Amino acid sequence: MKTSIKEVAKLAGVSVATVSHALNDTKPVRPETRKRVVDAVGKLNYQVNPMARNLRKGESKMVGFVVANLTNYYYHEISRGLEERLLKDGYRPVLIDSKEEKSIEIENVKDMLASSVDALVIAPTTEDCSYLNFLLQGRKKRIPIIFVDRKPTGYDSDLIMATNEHGAYEGVMHLLAKGHRQIAFFGSRFDPTMNERLKGYKRALTEYDVPVNQNYIKLGSKISVTPKELRHGSCYRHARDLLETHPEVTAIFSGNNLATIGVYTCIREKNLRVPEDIAFMTFDDSFWLTMTTPSISAIAQDPEEFGRMAGDIIFDRLKQDPEAEQQHLHIRVATKMILRESC
C-alpha cells in the first residue's frame, strides 16, 4: 500500500480531518497548520487514494464509452475528442468494444453501470436501446447518457450525430450532376445511421427521376474484424459480384469508411480506372483517402468534435439538478463534402 492520509496527519501533528480540509479547502485552516500539512504531504509523497475518495463521494470520475465497433478507427477519433475534453475536468474515458453485437453491448453497459461510471457515452450497435430502461431501473441517481453516431429507439436521451441523410444526398447529387445514373450504394452493415444515408441516396435518385434498383444496394455483414481483414471481407465480395453482374454501373457511393476499404480494394484489384470506368465517393473522411490514386472524394464528419461535444454535454448534465426534468438534446452536426479526384 501507499502512504495514507493517516500518516500525513501523524507527521503533521493534526487530525486526518484537518488534513482533508487543508487539502480540499473545505474548511478554514490556519496558514501555519496548512504549511505543516503541505510539508508532510511533500515529505511522504502522499497522493489521495481515489478509490477511498470515490467510495465516500459516490462518484468515480470515469465516463464509460461503449463503442459499437472498435475496429472502426472512426470511433477512436471520437474517443480522442472525448478524452481531451474529459481530462480537462479530471475525468477519464473508459472504452469498451461491443464488436457489433447487441448482446455484448448490453453486457458492456451493465458492466459500466456496475463500475459506477459517472456518465455513459454509447455508440449503439442496434436501433433498439430499450434494454436501458431495464438496466437503469431502481437507480436512485440517474447518470447522463449520451448517444453518438447512431440514433436509438426505445430510450430517449441526448444524441450527437451527423446529418447523414443530407450528407449522402449531397454526395449522390454530385454523382448525378456529373451524369451518372447507375449508382450503387455500399454499406458495411445495416444500422439506423446507414439507413439514413441510404435514404439520402434514394432521395437524390428520386429527385433525378432515376428508379431505385435494389440490386445496386449492398450491405455487408456485421462481423467485427481488423481493417486488414476488411480488405477482403463482405463488402469486397459484394463489390466483386456487383461489378461482374452489373457492368452498367458507373458510380459507387460507399456508406462508410469500412465499406470503402473492401470496395476500393476490389476496384483496385480489377484494375478499373477511377473515375473513368467507375466514379467513387465515400461517407467518412480519412487521411489515407488522399494517398490513393486517384484521391477519394468524401462526405466528411468531424468525429473528434463529436467527442468534445459529448464531453460538454456530460458536464452540463452533471452540473444540473438530477431531479430536474430535462429536455434532451438531439444535435445534428453538418457534414462537409470534400471533392477530390475520384468523381
Add this chain to the structure above:
Amino acid sequence: MKTSIKEVAKLAGVSVATVSHALNDTKPVRPETRKRVVDAVGKLNYQVNPMARNLRKGESKMVGFVVANLTNYYYHEISRGLEERLLKDGYRPVLIDSKEEKSIEIENVKDMLASSVDALVIAPTTEDCSYLNFLLQGRKKRIPIIFVDRKPTGYDSDLIMATNEHGAYEGVMHLLAKGHRQIAFFGSRFDPTMNERLKGYKRALTEYDVPVNQNYIKLGSKISVTPKELRHGSCYRHARDLLETHPEVTAIFSGNNLATIGVYTCIREKNLRVPEDIAFMTFDDSFWLTMTTPSISAIAQDPEEFGRMAGDIIFDRLKQDPEAEQQHLHIRVATKMILRESC
C-alpha cells in the same frame, strides 16, 4: 446509490458477512442459506460495488497503458490485443496519451500509480525512464511494469518489441539488391526504436560498401497531431526538401507509418512514379498500404500480438510472489517483410 450488500443481507435474513461468503465462496455456506442469498441478489438486482471491493482488497482490476502517441494507430492495435487479453481475466486497460512529451508521460505514470492500477504498460516517449525509480520509491507492493515498442534506459523491466534493427536491415537490403544505392531514411522522430531501425539501415548500406550520407537521413519533429495533419507535417516537408535538393536519390526507406503518411503524400503531389522514379518501403504495415497505387511494401509487425503478450506477462507477474527476485523478459518479436509493388 444502488442496492448494497446490506439490503441483500436484510432480505435474505443473514449477515453481510454471510452474503459475501456465499457470493465469493470464501467460506462454507449451507445450500439453503446460499439459496436465500442468491434469491435476494436476483430480486434486488444486486451487483457488488467495485470501488468498495477494490478499496478493501487493495486492487483495482485496471491496467494502465501509457501510450507515447495515440495519434499513431499502431498503439491502438496494441491496445486492442491488450484489452482482449485483459478482459478474459476481468481486468480493463486504461489508456492515456503522452503526446510524445516526456513531461506528460511522467504525469501520466504518476496519475496511473495514484489511481492504483494493478499493472502498467508503457510505450515510452523517451529513452530515459529513470523517473520511474523516483515515482515507485516507497511503495510496499511492487506492480508489474511492461514496456512495449521502445526500450528504455534507467529502469529495467519486462519488454516487448520488434526486431527493429533486423527489420530495417532486411528492407534496405532488398532495396540494395534491386540496385538502389542512393537510399534515403525518414523517421517521424528520433527515439530508441527509430535509432535501431536507423542502425539496420546503416548496416545494410555498409554491407554493400555504400557510404552513409547524413543528408539522406531525415527525422521529423515529435509533435503529436492527427493523421490528417501529418500529411503535410515535418516529414512531408523533409521529403520535399530532399527530393528537390537531392534528385539522385532513387529509393526511400520510411522508418514508421507516421513518416510514411508525410513522405508518401509528397511523392504523390510531385507525381513521381513509384517505383520507377523512386522506390519506396516502410516499416509498419497498415491496411491502406494496399489501397495506394502502387501498393506499398512494408516491414510488418503484429502489434495486437504485442498487446496480448503484454497481458500474458502481466498475469504471470501477478501470480508470482511479488517479493521473489525476478528475471526480466526482453522479448523481441520478429518482423516480416511484405513485398508489394512499390519496390
Add this chain to the structure above:
DNA sequence: TCTAATTAGAAAAACGATTAACTTTGGAGA
C-alpha cells in the same frame, strides 16, 4: 455421557478517504 473439533453464521475491524457534529478558544459587542 462428556469433551473436543468442526461447522455455519454473526459481529466487528479494516480499507482510506469525506464530512457532519462536536469542542475549545478568542474576540467583538452590549
Add this chain to the structure above:
DNA sequence: TCTCCAAAGTTAATCGTTTTTCTAATTAGA
C-alpha cells in the same frame, strides 16, 4: 463583565465491501 459567534480544530460516522475474530450449535470420538 458577560454573552454570543466565528475560527480552527477534533471526534466519529459513513461509503460498501472483505476478512478476521468470535460465538453457538452440531457432530465425532472415546
